[in-house]
Amino acid sequence: MLSVRVCSPGSAASLRFCLGCTNKIPLMRESTRCMSWSPRQLRVQISNPPDTVKSEHPRVLITGGLGQLGVGLARLLRKQYGKNNVILSDIKKPSDEVYNSGPFVYADVLDYKNLQELVINNRITWLVHYSALLSAIGEANVALARRVNITGLHNVLDIALENRLRLFVPSTIGAFGPTSPRDPTPDLCIQRPRTIYGVSKVHAELIGEYFHHKYGLDFRCLRYPGIISADTEPGGGTTDYAVKIFHDAVNSKTFDCYLRPDTRLPMMHISDCHRATLEFLQAPAGQLTLRTYNIGAVSFTPEEVAAEIRSHIPELRVTYTLDAVRQSIADSWPRRFDDSNARRDWGWKPSFSLPELVSDMLRSVRAQREKES
Numbered sequence: 001m002l003s004v005r006v007c008s009p010g011s012a013a014s015l016r017f018c019l020g021c022t023n024k025i026p027l028m029r030e031s032t033r034c035m036s037w038s039p040r041q042l043r044v045q046i047s048n049p050p051d052t053v054k055s056e057h058p059r060v061l062i063t064g065g066l067g068q069l070g071v072g073l074a075r076l077l078r079k080q081y082g083k084n085n086v087i088l089s090d091i092k093k094p095s096d097e098v099y100n101s102g103p104f105v106y107a108d109v110l111d112y113k114n115l116q117e118l119v120i121n122n123r124i125t126w127l128v129h130y131s132a133l134l135s136a137i138g139e140a141n142v143a144l145a146r147r148v149n150i151t152g153l154h155n156v157l158d159i160a161l162e163n164r165l166r167l168f169v170p171s172t173i174g175a176f177g178p179t180s181p182r183d184p185t186p187d188l189c190i191q192r193p194r195t196i197y198g199v200s201k202v203h204a205e206l207i208g209e210y211f212h213h214k215y216g217l218d219f220r221c222l223r224y225p226g227i228i229s230a231d232t233e234p235g236g237g238t239t240d241y242a243v244k245i246f247h248d249a250v251n252s253k254t255f256d257c258y259l260r261p262d263t264r265l266p267m268m269h270i271s272d273c274h275r276a277t278l279e280f281l282q283a284p285a286g287q288l289t290l291r292t293y294n295i296g297a298v299s300f301t302p303e304e305v306a307a308e309i310r311s312h313i314p315e316l317r318v319t320y321t322l323d324a325v326r327q328s329i330a331d332s333w334p335r336r337f338d339d340s341n342a343r344r345d346w347g348w349k350p351s352f353s354l355p356e357l358v359s360d361m362l363r364s365v366r367a368q369r370e371k372e373s
């Protein structure tokens, strides 16, 4: 039989114990909830403020960890918390380098039981949920994107709730749409995206926040801009051009861009993205006035990044062959992020300006090319 008992915020604030619960769980702070039912009908009791014990020695599982972002984040987290305390997972085969750098396991986010087993057997306390189909790939395969991005998220949310995990789910500039204010885009505004990727990310933001408010789940979400990295490939998003342009500039000094030259989008160097994620995961819960934050760094157009690359490679020639799907997605996205709440609440500050990002990317792409030759 299902029984639901939730302590109301008003009464919780003034009582030391939740009188409705048989276990008499001490109420540690106003937002704490205690309950005897969860979406998977397991007994869940969230009684401790999640930011105290867990942030010291977390054991982290990263889903979808073999894409553009997971390996670098694992490297940073392992430096901080120890190699064996950070487990990378994905449904594809890791390279030898990744496999030898620390624990890796197979995990399909659509397999609830396997995920649950992994979390329990490895005493996971933080879950970083990176599995997703990105914007352009998602539009080409809506049914799969819906399953991975929505059903997969539901599995992860339930497991996080049942095991009292800190859950990080990235969102995106793609969570906004043509009716959102675009320059700048604030944290709270109209969100009516027109892609399955965006719709699934808005769903993730809302259900994560709902679980936080209703059950006390330590849900944390950052809206990443387009991420620029030299040694990992982008996974089929609309901002991928901003990675490819560096490789083509170094390799052939020509680049064919699928977006119009004046398409402005928020972007970020991958080091800033990893650092933001770590700092946000470590931020004491009491400092967070939101559970979903924009994070900004730089904002540029194809012609602006090309001009900056030309200060290093003057011969670079850029042509434009528009991809209608990606152009219409980009035209509905923010041109700049307002990230003032992240800066105020947990001290977010990007390190890379456009000139620094371009110099670093060219240096890294050249170094990689030399290593391969």
Ligand SMILES: NC(=O)c1ccc[n+]([C@@H]2O[C@H](COP(=O)([O-])OP(=O)(O)OC[C@H]3O[C@@H](n4cnc5c(N)ncnc54)[C@H](O)[C@@H]3O)[C@@H](O)[C@H]2O)c1
Binding pocket: 063, 064, 065, 066, 067, 068, 069, 070, 089, 090, 091, 092, 107, 108, 109, 110, 129, 130, 131, 132, 133, 134, 148, 152, 170, 171, 172, 173, 223, 224, 225, 226, 227, 228, 233, 234, 235, 236, 237, 239
């Ligand atoms: N890279 C960016 O520019 C960017 C920007 C905004 C937000 N994000 C978000 O950050 C996260 C990571 O992005 P990324 O660029 O590394 O993505 P990516 O596409 O490069 O990698 C995603 C990974 O998910 C894995 N995956 C797919 N289906 C899976 C399943 N059923 N079970 C487990 N894993 C599965 C894929 O194998 C892939 O390795 C995503 O949630 C994405 O939405 C990325």
